Amino acid sequence: MPAGGDTPGLPAGSEPIPLSALQHAVYCLRQAALIHLERLWEENRFTAEGQVLHQVADKPGGRHVRGVRRQMALPLASLRLNLSGVADVVEFHRQPDGSEVPFPVEFKRGKPKSHRADEVQLCAQALCLEEMFDKPVPMGALYYAETRRRTEVAFDAELRGLTEETARALAGIFASEQTPPARYKASLCRACSLIEICRPRAGERSARAFRRRLVEDLADAPSADPEASAHPREGGA
Numbered sequence: 001m002p003a004g005g006d007t008p009g010l011p012a013g014s015e016p017i018p019l020s021a022l023q024h025a026v027y028c029l030r031q032a033a034l035i036h037l038e039r040l041w042e043e044n045r046f047t048a049e050g051q052v053l054h055q056v057a058d059k060p061g062g063r064h065v066r067g068v069r070r071q072m073a074l075p076l077a078s079l080r081l082n083l084s085g086v087a088d089v090v091e092f093h094r095q096p097d098g099s100e101v102p103f104p105v106e107f108k109r110g111k112p113k114s115h116r117a118d119e120v121q122l123c124a125q126a127l128c129l130e131e132m133f134d135k136p137v138p139m140g141a142l143y144y145a146e147t148r149r150r151t152e153v154a155f156d157a158e159l160r161g162l163t164e165e166t167a168r169a170l171a172g173i174f175a176s177e178q179t180p181p182a183r184y185k186a187s188l189c190r191a192c193s194l195i196e197i198c199r200p201r202a203g204e205r206s207a208r209a210f211r212r213r214l215v216e217d218l219a220d221a222p223s224a225d226p227e228a229s230a231h232p233r234e235g236g237a
C-alpha cells in the first residue's frame, strides 16, 4: 500500500498505522507507542485470550450465514487516514435495491468495557470500508467472548471524531518516533500488560526520593551565614 495520508495533521510518506494500534492508543498512548513503535510486547492472561480468539476468527474466506454474505480476515486500508489492518469479519447486508452495505464485526475477549477503545478500533475499520467501497458504513458490532453477545455500535459523529483524533495522535508519535512519558493511572495501569516494562510509578518514586534527599541534605548542611542561605547570590540558580 502506498504510504502517507493527505489529511492535515498526518505526515505525508509515513508508514501505515496498524488498525490494532488505535485501541491501544485510546487506552494509553504510551502503551500504543511501546507496542507499535518500540515493538515491546508483554503477554498477560488478557492478551493471550485475545490472541486465541483472533486466531479462531482470522481464517480468510467467505461464506453465507442466514442469507448474509460474510468475509473473514478481510484486509483493510485507508489512504486518507494512513491506516491498514485486517477485519475479523465483514458482513455485507443486502438492501432492498440489491446493493450491499458493509458491516464490520470484531471479536473481543471479556465483556463490553467502560472505555471506548474497542469502539474506536471498529470505527476505524468502518472508515477504511467507506473509503474502499465508496459507500457509508453506519453500523458495526463487537462480539464479546465472555457474554457471547454482539453489541451493535453506531458510527456517529462523536465516535468518528474520536477515531480520527486518535489516528492523528498516533501519526504524530510515529512521525516523531518519541514514546510519550508514563503517567500512572491505577484504573488503566493495573490491567496493563506492559506495566513491568513501562514502570509507570518509577519516575514518581524517584522524584519523591530526590525531593526527600534534597530536604535531608539541606537540613544537614552547615550554615555559617544564615543570611547567605536565605538570599541566593546574584546570578545564581
Ligand code: SF4
Binding pocket: 027, 028, 029, 030, 031, 034, 182, 183, 184, 185, 188, 189, 192, 193, 194, 195, 198, 199, 200
Ligand atoms: S502501565 Fe500505565 S502508563 Fe504504562 S503503558 Fe500501561 S497504561 Fe500506559
